[in-house]
Amino acid sequence: MKKLDRNGRHPVRLTLNGMPEEGFAEPRMLLTDFLRHEVGATGTHVACEHGVCGACTVRIDGKAVRACLMLAVQADGAEIETIEGLAEADGSFGPLQQAFHENFALQCGFCTPGFLMSLSEYLEKNPDPTVEEIKVALSGNLCRCTGYHEIINAGLDAAKALRERRQQTD
Amino acid sequence: MPDFAIPEAVRAEDGHVGRRLPRIEDRALLRGEGGFVDDVPVKKGTLHAAFVRSPHAHAEIVAIDASAALALPGVFAVVTGADMAAESDPMIVGFENPIDYYGLAVDKVRYVGEPVVAVAATDRYRAEDAADLIEVTYNVLPAVVDPVAACAPDAPKLHPRSESNCVSRRHFVHGDPDTAFAEAECTTDLTIRYPRNSITPMETYAAVVETNRETGGFDVLSNFQGPFSVHTVMALALRIRTAALRHRSPKNSGGSFGSKLTIFPYIVVLCVLARKAGRPVKWIEDRLEHLSASSVAPNRVTKVEAAYTKDGTVTGLRLTHWDDHGAYLRAPMPAPIYRMHGVSTNGYFIRHLEVTNHIVSTNKCPTGAVRGFGGPQLYFAVERMMQRIAVLTGRDPLDVIRRNLIAAEQFPYKAIAGSLLDSGDYRQTVEETVEQGDLAALKRRRDAARAEGRLYGIGYAACVEPSQSNMGYISTLKTGLERERAGPKDGAVASVTVSVDALGSVNVIGDSVPQGQGHQTALAQIVADQLGLTPDDVVVSLDTDTAKDGWSIAAGNYSCRFAPASASAAHQAATRVREKMARIAAANLNVPAAEVEFTDGKIHAANNPDNAIPFYRVGGLAHWSPSSLPDDVEPGIRETAMWNAPELTPTTAKDEINTSLAYGFGFDFCGVEVDPDTGAVTVDRYVSAHDCGTILNPGLAEGQIRGSWASAFGATFLEEFRYEDDGTFRSGTFAEYLVPTAAELPDIRLVHPTPHPSPYTRLGAKGIAEGNQYTTPVCIANAVADALGVEDIELPLKPAKVLAWVQAEEPPPSAAVEPDGDDALPARPTIDGSGEVQVPAPPEHVWAMLLDPERMARIVPGCERLEAAGEAGFAGAVVLGAGPVRGRFEARIDLTDLEKPHRARLSGTADGPLGSSRGEGAFELVAQDGGTLVRYRYSVELSGKIAAVGGRMVRGAARQLIDRFLRALVREAGGDADSGSSRGLSARLKRLVGGRA
Amino acid sequence: MKPAPFDYVRAECLEDAVAVLAEHGDEARILAGGQSLMPMLNMRLVRPEVLVDIGGLPDLARIEDESETVAIGAAVTQGGLADWPDLTSALPVVAAALPHVGHFQTRNRGTVCGSLCHADPSSELPLCLALLEGEVELHSARGVRTVPADDFQRGVLTTAKEPDEVAVRARLPKARDGERFAFLEFQHRHGDFAVVAVAAKRSGDSVSLAVGGVADRPEVCHWDALPGDAVDDALNDLAWALGGSDDIHATARHRRQLVRHLGRQAIEATAAGGAGA
Incomplete structure (x- = not known):
């Protein structure tokens, strides 16, 4: 059993979008602050820090979670995916990004990383959601610009694109 | 999709304006490569700021002790209100007023969440540690939160230099309203109360400031949104040349909806803090700070009176507003009410108007810009009145709207209060909306629902949508003479x-x-x-730099x-x-x-x-x-x-003002159903139309309409900054201030009416971003009024409130049940309780226990230290809370009216980082069964953080503490304390069903 | 909104957690999924000296199908339980309640036992524990004890768990043949804590109704028989007896109305079939 002292800065090693990253964190440092200011991955945004708004959603070992409700030291050894990892290998938009772009599904873009990462897991679990299902799935992410309509459409379009891609690879 | 999209404009084949061009901005944002303030790298050594904030609605600051904070490693500087008063000047607003505002509280705090001390440390974590160590001693004062009550001569006064909390009163007469009312066939009046809300952008306030030795001023990076007229306010407050305040805004801003205008007082404080710390200082406002102390739309009470004919033609209108701006006025406040002054008669041909504006200070968060900027409040009053007139004349509400609308041939139309309505055909827009939105089908739906006994209603609302504000309109608040002295102000x-x-x-x-x-x-x-x-x-490239860009005072993003x-x-x-x-x-x-x-x-x-x-x-x-x-x-x-547009002229000698350049028109109707069992209101159909002239990009325009719909839906149903009568703030988190999510938001049917381009803008375009802020709240309120036949509709439409309109009387309990609801007592902001407990010791012993600090220290939950204080009382430190939520409080209890060993009264205070508590109570000791029956009652108020974030649970937590105290009392007296409140409830449930529970 | 400083221990076994609690008692907090604790840490409502992270303990991440009960380890997430293939047959009321617990992202980390220990009076899982008369197994250096539901949750955010104890698993009785369940709640937004939540169980003539969001903890009322024409009066009395508070989300009166309305719907649903084994 190892105790990490509150005053120390402890090494945290993790995989971020497939690349190894290392940084240091006091035990109380939130994962959001670690990703943004220690690693420099500022694509993940912070908007409430009490787990309601979903802007900071990232995938940890495949699961979409609130990065503001995790300590950096808890993520030691984890595989983390963020918005920065959603593009295709050639840098072009991935299916989720493309669907958001075509549907005008973002305005200020501050909540967008959370919506993308939530959908990124959700559409794996439920590849063909109904409108009602996708509304419920997105209810843990707040957006104040769009009114959600376009985000819902983008989610449906992305689901379709992902299904087609899966069929092609099968 | 989209089914009801705005069509692409028909323009020259190779034209791009009017096309649904996907956004350039997405290319970076969708890759996580946006450039928001917090994404911009800062210099090494940049400090981070945190604020000590007031837990009280109204209190004198007796003392501030920052020594422990300054002794903490990594803490560089603190700035207090006294420092601000010494090193800066009060921030000016558009008229002479009795309020001195420095960004930090000086002498007094006037709302919960008000910044009192700013502290700079090496990181935000340490800055918050330091803020926790700063001890502020307060002398609590009575507070006032209702804007009408605040105007009473005996109301607690916020600002010592003011004669009244009504800091400005202006009376406007346009046309001949007295005659219109005197000769009217009918008159009626209605009083509305529009609540406090904002749109809480996802990105909060963010700023990085540093001193600039070359200029003697400051370099600032922030998400300030303008108007840049406020740049002058900051420079003057900092006593520097305006050119020495270099302000840059980054590439991206995470929404604003008006709110980021009022980051500017924080910028002034941060500049003083950076100068004192000798390093750059960064501040990212957190969500608790944002909800309690950034900016809100003024809540407003309006008495609206109408003169009208029996056929529903409005001949005169009187509006008396009490506009509640909270604790301070910050430029350009109280602008919203004046921005809408020119269109006080909305889109109606009404030639006789009287308006009285009271600008009121109360113990609440100061106001600022919020999408809609004075429109939701005004149109809620006017459009509710149109619905009332329909009810009172027995006419269809749509007919009343139609007959009063300005006719197409009257454009450009000079409204009686001065707005020059540039273009439109309001009646055509209404007819197109009725047609395309299929009002006939909605009426059939309503009739079918009503035939089944369901509570279904239809509402309508129309609005004129002003865009591009005249920078001179705020001068309307001055008298003609004052305006003459100040010189002309107009244009944008x-x-x-x-x-x-x-x-x-x-x-x-x-x-x-x-x-x-x-x-x-x-x-x-x-x-x-x-x-x-x-x-x-x-x-x-739309990042800005005041040192390099072309800009003028109107620069920024506001008012469409x-x-x-x-x-x-x-x-x-x-x-x-x-x-x-x-x-x-x-x-x-x-x-x-x-x-x-x-x-x-x-x-x-x-x-x-x-x-x-x-x-x-x-x-x-x-x-x-x-x-x-x-x-x-x-x-x-x-x-x-x-x-600039020449139509934006200054306020006339007759107080007429063309407040904006281009005026769009919106018309909505909707059908709602009220569930009589739960009070929940469901929006069944919602149709919305906006004529905003030329559409630049339908994808962008639709986004503005749907976004406005969403926030207006929030304002209608969910969003409210709640204050108790004593000024306690209750809406401190996103679990208290409820924002609609994808799951709640109904879809709307967009109708695209024939556009009427503005003759005064180069592309004919008008603003479109605010329309639903105006129409939606009152459209739905009118529908609920129609469904229930209720006159006073107050937002937000929380089911508990609606239930009280639907269910006249609640079924009483049977004789077997003793009601145990909080509302057995009159509604108060306090936590009240009373009860009795049998203690196995005679009254003299109990009395001695209660006055003995040593024994009390064993009885009081979480007591760390207790000593006798004053004539009869205690002072000490206690750790109080529920479960893991605990905080250390400095507590003081005084006993008065002592009648040994029978009864006494108590009063006390407790203050700590979690908040403050004030309470009073009494106990009585009655000899009974060889022991003592202790009868007690208490009344406790809680303010500060715990009240703002824990509202759902503080009553239960308080009950638990009292319960623990009483058990300890019984135990201390040698008894068996194993009877608690939850067990009491179990016993009641058991009695209820005569079996086990 | 940053936590106050604390030491952090990643427990490698249950004994680690027990040892830290034995040493630090009330100054230590168990961190499993963190979905209740972390917001309170960020707001500095909770300031522990040391956090003990048990989220990574594989022994605690198991759902065990015992003959009469299901044992849910302290590291089992709400999402993990929702994905358990036997959930609908073994614990139908939990299956019905889980989609209402926060959002899928919080269920991905939030644990079942964490929700029970947080003891929010409006929370769905404590309501299920109360209705099913489950129990919570507590470990400390002093030993192991099992606390029945009715004794476990004491009030707002308060349980019978002593400062040196860690909840290791919760046991919920499996649905028996003929038992019918229903779960309903009223919330302002999807994923919010319920204004009022009810869970009902019918077995033969007997009916139990658990109500959350009204009293300071979920309360269960049990009727040996509750004929259809007696339901409204019984629920009205229950509503009045439970009391309830006014807060910014609802009034005590509204809560009573929801007890009457949801209670009837839930009881009727169990009569009509409801969710059963």
């Missing part, structure tokens, strides 16, 4: 610069400070069209300024570039400049496309070969338009 200058470099690349910068609306895309479309290019050929103003400025700048390039090209093509056209990257003779020169060649000539240019053509290509 917008700036865009278009430049073409030596390889023909086009650069556009502007002062529109976007917060997500897609300005880059729209400006690229506009400029591309002028220059015969594609939007991809145009690079638009972009579509009329920035688009016009871009069009003008691009036109100038085009004219200049045409002249250079004309010399090469041997045709007159007037006969030159720009197509597909070429500049060519209009009648002979083959006689052409590439666009980039002309750019090259302007930069590489000034000698080859026509004699009167300056080298280089860079044109800055400072665009």
